[in-house]
Amino acid sequence: MAAIIDSADDAIISKDLNGIVISWNEGASKLFGYSADEMIGQPILRVIPEELEYEESKILKTIRLGEQISHFETRRKKKSGEVFEISVTISPIRDETGTIIGASKIAREITDRKRVERLLVQSEKLAATGRMAATMAHEINNPLESLMNLIFLARQDSAPGGKVHDYLITAEGELERLTHLARQTLGFYRDTGSPTEVSLNQLLESVISVYSPKLLAAGITIEKHFDDQRKVFIRRGEFLQVFSNLITNAADAMRQGGKLSISTHESVGPWGDGIETVVRDSGSGIRLEHITQIFEPFFTTKGELGTGIGLWVAKQLVESRGGTISVASSTEQGNSGTTVTVAIPYGPPTGHNETLRAGG
Ligand SMILES: Nc1ncnc2c1ncn2[C@@H]1O[C@H](COP(=O)(O)OP(=O)(O)OP(=O)(O)O)[C@@H](O)[C@H]1O
Ligand SMILES: [Mg+2]
Structure with missing residues (x-):
């Protein structure tokens, strides 16, 4: 059994009900950077980032109730100080009489998986933004163009030098600005020239x-x-x-x-x-x-x-x-x-x- 635990890739750790480490396998040494000698007899809090220390008392409470915690995703700290993402499963350990005396824990690093997940969410958002921009460009540019034409026609029909003519020239200028802005904010996805x-x-x-x-x-x-x-x-x-x-x-x-x-x-x-x-x-x-x-x-x-x-x-x-x-x-x-x-x-x-x- 000890041999199996030692050759496992996952970190396998056990601790007592006060959170003191009792066993620490090779996988745990690789993952956290601490050797078994450095960790056995020490509080598990050493590998928990300060801002997450509250998790430990919650975990111990759950274990005392005899319940298991499966695939809990959180962050832990390596000996080097690097904080990484981890998935842990924690189960109570009982003695021969069935009394809970501690907890065993299997942990696996998931930083890479998390990174991929985040990238996926980002690229989905981007694809959605692109689709929206393309739709908006279409929906906005067409009416803008017909407005430009209408104002142009109205200006042709109005008396030069008159008030209406001046208003229309101003309106045309503003509309041009608007068209320009719409093209810039929305046109990027379409500029394939x-x-x-x-x-x-x-x-x-x-x-x-x-x-x-x-x-x-x-x-x-x-x-x-x-x-x-x-x-x-x-x-x-x-x-x-x-x-x-x-x-x-x-x-x-x-x-x-x-x-x-x-x-x-x-x-x-x-x-x-x-x-x-x-x-x-x-x-x-x-x-x-x-x-x-x-x-x-x-x-x-x-x-x-x-x-x-x-x-x-x-x-x-x-x-x-x-x-x-x-x-x-x-x-x-x-x-x-x-x-x-x-x-x-x-x-x-x-x-x-x-x-x-x-x-x-
Ligand atoms: N000239 C600047 N002065 C101060 N902060 C800036 C400046 N340029 C960028 N930033 C900071 O960088 C952030 C990102 O800029 P970015 O242009 O990518 O996005 P945004 O302006 O927030 O939104 P939008 O997508 O509308 O451009 C801004 O929110 C701002 O905090
Ligand atoms: Mg900006």
Whole structure:
């Protein structure tokens, strides 16, 4: 029996009713990093993360009642301090008279399984978002187009210089802005056209023109510094999307007003010659514990107001074009702000990420 237990892959452990370890097999040593010598006679709490210590008293209570706990999923701590996900089954141990004297426990690491489960949930959410965007793009673009046509016709019929004519011109402008926004937020899934030669400076000007009324109204001043430069070979719609996302994020971070600066310059990076665009805001900055997560899909600090896909999408688009996107940020009072740098090489893209466009 002892030999079987020792050769098992699973961690098999027994403890008394005070939570003191009585036996500890090879599998447990491999899993937790502690040898049997280090654990026998020691409290099992050593492998339980502090915030989960309450679980132990609950487990012991259940065991005292003679009940088993099956496939309980929780987290435990290795000797190295690493916390990992685990599935445990715990059963009471009885002496010859049937009295419960302790518990035996079989544990198995499930970190990998959990990771796969989380990825699946994420990719399902993404697929759903893609389908929704494709539907919305269709449902919104068509009526928008007919509105544009109707207003155009009405303007043709109205007397130039008259009030109605002026109103219609304003309405047309606003509608154009709306169409532009809808294309950017929803059109990404549909931009399957070929890349063309695009002036980044012009592209940035057109994104800024869409957002400047909103930015100015929020007390944000806009500074531009564009160097002369060659054109880049990109899908225009994709990069309208990238920079809209960055500007929207900057605006969200400057609710009390501030400064948005956008500049371009030629540069040489590990990815070759190209153009770096720097979008800098004087907003709240990104907290250190968040900065590693901001490119993850569905990471947002905006609650209901954000979906958390803006930066994720931007990163996919930039990288599929062979470029890079990086973020630096400070939350220091009086000196806070965020700088996002997007580098696009002149050269041809090294790889394509077609999966992104699978949504339609
Ligand atoms: N310029 C910025 N200043 C401060 N925080 C930022 C900035 N850009 C991004 N963040 C942080 O990164 C998070 C993720 O950004 P991301 O654009 O991916 O999603 P979101 O803006 O929350 O939602 P959406 O999908 O609508 O873009 C934001 O919720 C915010 O916390
Ligand atoms: Mg965003």
